[in-house]
Amino acid sequence: MSLIVQKFGGTSVGSIERIEQVAEKVAGFHANGDDIVVVVSAMSGETNRLLALASEIQDQPVAREMDVLLSTGEQVTVALLSMALNKRGVKARSYTGGQVRILTDSAHTKARIREIDDARMRRDLEDGSVLVVAGFQGVDESGNITTLGRGGSDTTAVALAAALHADECQIYTDVDGVYTTDPRVVDGARRLPRVTFEEMLEMASMGSKVLQIRAVEFAGKYNVPLRVLHSFEDGPGTLITLEVDSAMETPTISGIAFNRDEAKLTIEGVPDTPGVAYKILGPIGEANIEVDVIVQNVSHDKTVDFTFTVSRNDLAAAQSVLCRVASELSAGEVCADSKIAKVSVVGVGMRSHAGVASQMFAALAEEGINIMMITTSEIRISVIIEEKFLELAVRCLHSSFGLEREPKDESTH
Structure with a gap:
């Protein structure tokens, strides 16, 4: 008998018919003798409906009241699934x-979980009940309703699994696992039987939308085995754990991630003096704008061209800040480019295999794709390229690293 936490997202519970299907699946696990905790999101479209209602009342509602409003979506789902x-x-x-007493801080609309009181849940599990918990929400020390922000239901599921020491946390979604890349871009994309937390974290941060970064971070921190599964199709899914399967040969690269939501800013002719990077990025950070890839080039006249990328949604705000900084530093022109994309190769095997960067760059060069910027970590290499070449880049890299092929099983040799 296992203790399993299962999470179903908005599309999985988007209608009464689908809620009935989820109930059938959960009942099957319960019949096998497993203890089940189910975490659900609001029905698909419900959160947007509530946001629209709020906007009709007020352009910028008080965050506390937004949390009270948005938390009702999950409350509807837990009641309906329990009935089913x-x-x-x-x-x-x-x-x-x-x-449940999911205690959070008081940062409304983006709260962080502090602790979970699992005593009541354990009593109900011992009594043979299936627990159906509203995702995305908690309460602060004053009893105010809080919500956890984007991907909050995934985070709720992982946090409950950690608190209950669950055997597995299963994330049910509209795909049957984590793939080597987006199957809509590459026909030969292959479902991965397992990946490490490190790889999943890099893939999520580089653009893979299967799991939210926060949930992966939480799972890695508390070593909660995660499994991504299709809501309505049977299959083994993808297991996300601390270590790769020792029986398999570790592939050099596990996947190709990409992100279209990128924009590039360059401030030219900045005096090459100590602290100049802070003078540029300090005001950007104060404006609550996240910076990704950074490149600084020093020219022969002792000035630097400083380039960095931001989310495309932050481009206008970042450009405004940068123009002010350019004036203060007596720098040159500020240039913006919103037609870029980021492509990343990810794999723990990079630690023990040389030549990944050269193979990546050679594959892109063969297709005539120019690299604008490069950034790396221990298990990831990312490049910034023109957006129009994105899908071509993903396909050629997927082929170059042979990701359409199953890895060799060492036990057969």
Whole structure:
């Protein structure tokens, strides 16, 4: 018998028919003798409907009241799924985040979990109940409803799995696992049987949308085995753990991630003096704008051209800040480019295999794709290229590293 936490997103519970399907799946696990905790999101479209209602009242509502409003979406789902389980003879109890006592800080709309009181849940599990918990929400020390921000239901599921010492946290979604890259871009993309937390974290931060970064970080910190599965199709999915399978040969590269949501800013002719990077990026950080790739080039006249990337949504705000900085530093022109993209190769095997960068650059050069910027970590190499070459770049790299082929099984040799 296992203790399993299962999370179903908005599309998985988007209609009464789908809620009934989820109930059938959960009832099957319960019938096998497993203890089940189910975390659900609001029904698809519900959060947007609530946001639209709020905007009709006020352009910028108080964050506390937004949390009260948005948390109702998950409350509807937990009640309906519990009803569907009870109809099937499965004893089920619904919980809001406050009833579970998911204690958070008081940062409304983007709260962080501080602790979880698992005593009540354990009592109900021992009584044979399936627990149906509202994702995305908690309460602060004053009893105010809080929400966890984007990807909050994934984070709720992983946090509950950590608190309950669950055997596995299963994330059900509209894909049947983590792929070597987006199957919509590369026909030969292959489902990975397992990846490490490190690889998944890099892939998520580089543009893979299967799991939210926060949930992967949480799972890695508390060593919660994660499995990505299709909501309505049977299959083994992808297991995300600390270590790769020792029975398999570790591939050099596990996947190709990409992100279209990129923009590039350059400030030219900046005096090459100590602290100049801070003088440029300090005001950008104060404007709450996240910076990704950074390149600084020193020219022969002792000035530097300083280039960095930001989210495309932050481009206008960042450009405004940078123009002010350019004036203060008596620098040259500020140039912006929103037609760029980032492509990354990711794999723990890079630690023990040389030549990944040269192979990547050679593959791109063969297709005539120019590299604008490069950034690396121990298990990842990312390049900034023109957006129009993005899909070509992903396809050629996927082929160059042979990701369409299954890795060799050392046990057969």
